[in-house]
Amino acid sequence: MKLSKILKNGFLIVVACLALSACATSKKTTGQMQGDVYTGTDTVEYLASGVPDRVFFATNESVLTTASRETLRKQAAWLRKNSKITIVLEGHADERGTREYNLALGERRANAAKDYLMTYGISSDRISVLSYGKERPVDSGSNPLAWSKNRRSVTVKAN
Amino acid sequence: MKNFLITLIIILIPVKSFGLIEVDITRGNLNPLPIAVSPLSIDEESRKNFQNILKKKNIGSEISSIVENNLKVSGLFNPLNKDAFLQEPDIANLKPRFEDWNLIKAQALITGKVSYVEEKLRVEFRLWDVLAGKEMMALAFTTVPNNWRRVGHIITDKVYERLTGERGYFDTRIIYVAEEGPKTQRVKKLAIMDQDGANNKFLTLGNELVLTPRFNPTSQLVTYLSYFRNLPRVYLLDIETGTQEVVGDFPGMTFAPRFSPDGKKIIMSFAKDGNSEIYTMDLENRIVEKITNHPSIDTSPSYSPDGKFISFNSDRSGYQQIYVMKSDGSNVKRISFGKGIYGTPVWSPRGDLIAFTKLHKGKFYIGVMRTDGSGERLLTENFYQEAPSWSPNGRVLIFYRETKTDSKGKGFSAKLWSIDLTGYNERQVPTPTDGSDPSWSSLLSN
Numbered sequence: 097m098k099l100s101k102i103l104k105n106g107f108l109i110v111v112a113c114l115a116l117s118a119c120a121t122s123k124k125t126t127g128q129m130q131g132d133v134y135t136g137t138d139t140v141e142y143l144a145s146g147v148p149d150r151v152f153f154a155t156n157e158s159v160l161t162t163a164s165r166e167t168l169r170k171q172a173a174w175l176r177k178n179s180k181i182t183i184v185l186e187g188h189a190d191e192r193g194t195r196e197y198n199l200a201l202g203e204r205r206a207n208a209a210k211d212y213l214m215t216y217g218i219s220s221d222r223i224s225v226l227s228y229g230k231e232r233p234v235d236s237g238s239n240p241l242a243w244s245k246n247r248r249s250v251t252v253k254a255n
Numbered sequence: 256m257k258n259f260l261i262t263l264i265i266i267l268i269p270v271k272s273f274g275l276i277e278v279d280i281t282r283g284n285l286n287p288l289p290i291a292v293s294p295l296s297i298d299e300e301s302r303k304n305f306q307n308i309l310k311k312k313n314i315g316s317e318i319s320s321i322v323e324n325n326l327k328v329s330g331l332f333n334p335l336n337k338d339a340f341l342q343e344p345d346i347a348n349l350k351p352r353f354e355d356w357n358l359i360k361a362q363a364l365i366t367g368k369v370s371y372v373e374e375k376l377r378v379e380f381r382l383w384d385v386l387a388g389k390e391m392m393a394l395a396f397t398t399v400p401n402n403w404r405r406v407g408h409i410i411t412d413k414v415y416e417r418l419t420g421e422r423g424y425f426d427t428r429i430i431y432v433a434e435e436g437p438k439t440q441r442v443k444k445l446a447i448m449d450q451d452g453a454n455n456k457f458l459t460l461g462n463e464l465v466l467t468p469r470f471n472p473t474s475q476l477v478t479y480l481s482y483f484r485n486l487p488r489v490y491l492l493d494i495e496t497g498t499q500e501v502v503g504d505f506p507g508m509t510f511a512p513r514f515s516p517d518g519k520k521i522i523m524s525f526a527k528d529g530n531s532e533i534y535t536m537d538l539e540n541r542i543v544e545k546i547t548n549h550p551s552i553d554t555s556p557s558y559s560p561d562g563k564f565i566s567f568n569s570d571r572s573g574y575q576q577i578y579v580m581k582s583d584g585s586n587v588k589r590i591s592f593g594k595g596i597y598g599t600p601v602w603s604p605r606g607d608l609i610a611f612t613k614l615h616k617g618k619f620y621i622g623v624m625r626t627d628g629s630g631e632r633l634l635t636e637n638f639y640q641e642a643p644s645w646s647p648n649g650r651v652l653i654f655y656r657e658t659k660t661d662s663k664g665k666g667f668s669a670k671l672w673s674i675d676l677t678g679y680n681e682r683q684v685p686t687p688t689d690g691s692d693p694s695w696s697s698l699l700s701n
Contacts, residue, residue, distance in 0.1 A: 156570075156574070158529070191639065191657070192614070192639075193575075193598075193614070194555070194568075194575075194598040194599050194612050194641045194642070195466060195467065195641065195642065195691075195692070196467065196510060196511040196524070196554045196555045196598075196599070197552060197554055197555065197568060197570075197575055197598050199466075199480075199487070199508065199510050199511070199526070199554075200510075200524065200526055200531035200552040200554050201552065203507075203508055203526040203529065203531065204526075204529040204530075204531075204552065207528055207529030208529065211529070226485060226487070226508075227487065227508055227526065231441070231464055231466070232439065232440075233438060233439055234439060235439075235664065236437065236438035236439050236660055236664035236665075236667060237660055237662070237663075237664040238638070238659040238660045238664075239662070242664065
């Protein structure tokens with residue numbers, strides 16, 4: 097009885113330590129994530145040399161990070177040079193949300209990318225938006241890294 | 256639905272007397288009522304006729320197994336093992352020897368008879384109170400032989416209603432999304448089946464992504480989201496004829512559809528320029544009305560059964576929470592204030608509760624609260640589950656649950672589950688493939 101109590105307390109302390117260390121590091125870059133935004137390149141494809149096709153988001157967010165804005169400026173420059181190309185922005189969410197809300201969230205993310213491209217001179221006529229919510233993950237894992245790869249807006253050539 | 260016609264011939268309702276058995280369904284039932292379901296008796300000539308038509312050796316036993324399974328799955332009854340029955344089915348139906356049934360601890364007994372009459376299936380059945388030694392109900396009906404499974408469900412509904420005082424939910428169907436394939440490229444089809452998983456039928460081919468099917472009040476139409484031609488739009492499907500038409504063809508995405516309780520309107524979300532609002536469309540004159548007006552995500556709308564209110568979820572407070580407003584969009588009030596985020600509100604058919612999905616500390620819950628947000632009760636916790644849909648009597652919820660994958664991304668599954676409003680009797684609903692987004696029909700025979 098007493099032993100189990102001691103073990104239980106010990107366990108709680110260990111859990112508390114883990115929680116604290118998680119907190120301490122959560123805003124730092126840990127491997128392929130900054131905060132919970134994916135910063136790796138595993139899933140990234142390229143529209144042209146040096147032009148990544150996707151941007152990533154924090155949980156439940158549609159705010160563009162500094163890195164995302166840089167990527168979108170590269171896409172805008174490429175689109176200005178290739179003025180015949182039209183694109184679809186495909187917005188996605190991770191699996192940790194209800195289906196319908198995630199459809200709306202994917203739409204909001206793709207539109208955040210669209211708005212930014214427009215401020216860099218890309219006409220809205222060349223951009224359409226398609227939300228997949230959580231229906232098309234790129235990583236089938238159930239862990240924070242997989243989820244960070246799935247929270248994305250992908251620019252796809254439409255013609 | 257036309258072939259669902261069932262002619263009720265005799266209805267004998269006995270005088271209510273005191274001391275008869277009753278089943279209390281308001282509490283979790285840890286002592287299900289012991290009930291004996293005697294196989295329905297059948298004469299040799301009828302048996303042969305039905306064997307020819309339905310390819311079932313003994314249709315009487317088949318129907319009683321459906322009743323038995325329904326009663327067992329309800330969690331309120333404990334159907335007794337037939338091997339222990341002392342009395343032959345035909346004699347029991349005439350006059351049970353109550354002391355024999357009492358001996359095997361049955362408190363209630365169902366007996367009956369099936370016959371072949373003018374190419375039709377005629378069934379009579381009786382419900383007996385074993386302790387009181389009395390007949391509680393006798394009923395007979397005639398239908399086309401192909402409806403034999405429904406006969407079993409209707410018998411269960413009548414027995415359930417007589418013993419619990421509540422309407423049943425067995426003669427019903429479930430529409431859902433059948434899923435197959437890897438998690439990154441799921442193939443999804445609309446599928447429909449009886450409440451017990453029988454008669455599964457696929458309604459679409461899987462060429463395009465389909466989501467969130469929901470029945471209209473008469474359960475003949477379904478509204479759902481389809482990605483046909485990569486344009487996510489709300490569609491309407493007539494189950495009998497198979498006709499499909501787009502109803503939410505606006506320049507943007509329409510999603511999260513549901514019918515109004517009178518079946519005349521579809522309420523849905525319309526997303527454009529990064530903002531999702533709730534709209535209604537009148538199916539007769541196609542007039543569209545905007546109901547919400549807020550720069551946040553407003554979605555998952557569901558009407559109250561009287562049509563006067565709408566519940567929905569919105570992230571206008573910063574996170575997804577549940578709100579209630581009048582059906583014209585006025586008087587918006589947030590009702591969820593517990594810890595965590597809340598979504599997918601669905602109004603109970605009784606009008607007193609809202610079922611929801613909740614995410615808190617990495618776990619998903621299915622729960623219920625009163626329509627003012629008080630009395631929150633969480634029924635089940637899991638890695639991922641969402642989208643509750645009510646049984647027509649408001650006693651059971653069906654929802655879907657997904658499993659966590661391993662470190663290699665393997666082991667994903669999506670299954671339908673049901674749980675009683677009491678929080679007891681959680682069980683998987685059988686489906687031939689994986690399934691999600693279930694919606695429960697109304698009672699078909701009423």
